[in-house]
Amino acid sequence: MTHPQKKFEQIVVVGEMPVTPLVVISGDVMLRAANLAVHAEMDVNNAQSAEVASRALHDTLDLQKAIEAERVRLKNPFLAFGKKIDDAARGPMSELTSVITTLRHKLAAWQAEEERRAREAEKLRQAELRRLQLEQERIERERLAQEEKARLAAEAARAVPVAADDDLAGVDEVAADNDAAEARARSDAEARRIAEQAAALAQTRTLVAPKPAGISYRTTLRHQVLDVRLLPSNLVVVTPNDAAIRACYCTGWKEGQPVPVVAGLTFKIDKQAVDTRRGI
Secondary structure, three states: OOOOOOOOOOOOOOOOOOOOOOOOOOHHHHHHHHHHHHHHHOOOOOHHHHHHHHHHHHHHHHHHHHHHHHHHHHHHHHHHHHHHHHHHHHHHHHHHHHHHHHHHHHHHHHHHHHHHHHHHHHHHHHHHHHHHHHHHHHHHHHHHHHHHHHHHHHHHHHHOOOOOOOOOOOHHHHHHHHHHHHHHHHHHHHHHHHHHHHHHHHOOOOOOOOOOOOOOOOOOOOOOOOOHHHOOHHHOOOOOOHHHHHHHHHOOOOOOOOOOOOOOOOOOOOOOOOOOOOOO
């Protein structure tokens, strides 16, 4: 299937990109960062060293903020251009995704129907094989019964005394033998016919549902939870509500207050230096 003759305009994105290469961090900033990194090795054990460490912390925070601001400034044009590309492709991609989903569902439904038909055909084939087998067994039973009947008739004929000059001597015995032979011939012919049908049917290939070229089917089992309360414990994940714990015990806690004691929880006091300058 093809779309009716129609001219489609191409989708383009227009915008100015920054000239590359871009200087993300200058050599001077790298030097400042290296000099500030040295302070991480110092010992803070008196008021003087604490003051030095405080100034180093402020300078490091300032430099980090400056690098972050420059990173964001340099990256923004690329992000904006990337967003334009995403927005331009979103419509066609959404339509194609819908087409893919629809075709996948239709192919899966068709394949399921073909597999159902193949299973039904195989079921009928097996039923016919079984019927022919039962028919063969019936013919064999009838053949054995006819042979037994002929044998008994022949014995009965031989047991009847016959006069020496009786022209009909042995006629009954011969007739019984002839009847048995004819019955055996009919039984053998019917048995051969059934056997040929069974052999031909047995050689028939099991019907296999066809598959389009380049398509395979992945079958998975998906679940849907109806009532989590009924699930075994090994199928349920219990996770703590960190936000509720912080709101209940950590937010508003002041230094000097007792540390909360809660079953299943432990608390640790975390004390860090904070930059209290304003406007930084």
